Amino acid sequence: MAGVSTQENGDGDPRRAIELLWGVPGPPRRGPKPKLATADVVRAAVALADADGIEAVTIRRVAEQLGVSPMSLYTYVPGRAELLDLMIDHAHGELATIEDGLGWRAALTAIAEDQWALFHRHPWLLQVTTSRSALGPHSFAKYEQELRAIDGIGLGDVEMDAVVSLVTGLVRTTARSSLDNARLVRATGLTDAQWWERAGPVLAGIPAADAAHFPISSRVGQAAGEAHNAAENPAYTFRFGLARVLDGIEALVTTRAAERPPAS
Incomplete structure (x- = not known):
């Protein structure tokens, strides 16, 4: 978000992050049984990020929330980068399972609306880079569901991936504007x-x-301002843009179907 730093989380140990995400046990440890589980650490970190922003999520602050020493937290996570990966996957676990039989357009709309709401519950998700996030089970399920919504409608695999990126990118961009506006009001x-x-x-x-x-900008700016009672309305832009993106996908699918030779 504007004025808020982006957190890099691709410089951790991907092997250990993936093992933690998928529940692969680490090497055996000596000593007393751990007081916490990794899930406890992740939940505390998410609550801290929700309350104070992603910059507040440090090993020391999370340890304070849990009432343990910072050094003991490394028993559960190797470092902050891996913790961010776990937090992202944990948040993705909140996404709903879209019911079958909706049709691809309704399914993509439901997916986009759910992700819009997720970003508003956890604004810090917009502050972490995701291109090198270690994919956990919830993040895999998210991508699988997005692809399943458009599987078999006439797109190639690379096009399917691009459609998912287009829709989720629109959600991220407009949610960022929405949260920026809310932050400005608070500030x-x-x-x-x-x-x-x-x-x-x-x-x-x-x-x-x-x-x-400036006749055109004056006319359009006044109309938009009166309609939204604000300079912009990210929620309107999100839903308007989503509908236009889906229109474009539908036009492509229709064209492909018309060009397909009849079955012999």
Whole structure:
């Protein structure tokens, strides 16, 4: 999100992260039985990120939440990068299973809406890089469900992957705008409408910025502002954009079906 740092999580030990994600036991340890489970550490880290942002998730802070020493936390996770991988997969476990028989368009819409809600529950998901995340069972299930929604509709495998990236990318981008706007309201104490009440008269008093010089932007900006009571409405943009993306996919699938030679 704007003004919030992105957290890199691709520099950990991928082997150990994958083992933890899939429940592969590590080497046997001597000493007393551990007081916690790895899942306890992950839940505490997620709660901390939800409350204070991803920057708050450090080994020391998570250990404090659990009432243990920072060094003892390394019994459960090798480091912060691997912990971020576990947190991402844990969050993906909240995604609903889309019922069969919806049709590909309704299924993709349900998937996108569910992910939009997930980002709003866990804004820190937009602050972590995912291109090198160690894939766990919930992240695999997420991708499988996204692909299953469009399997067999006439797209090639590479195109299916691209469609999933297109839809999930739209969700991420618009959710980021939505959360940025909410963060600005909290930080300034002003809604968009209140901010424009202050800025609008100043702008109106500048001759070079009047409608005569910028007729289209003035007309469209006024219409959008009146419709949304704000400069922008990320939720509207998300749903409008999703519908247009699905229209494009549907047009491609229809064209492919028309070009397919009849079965002999």
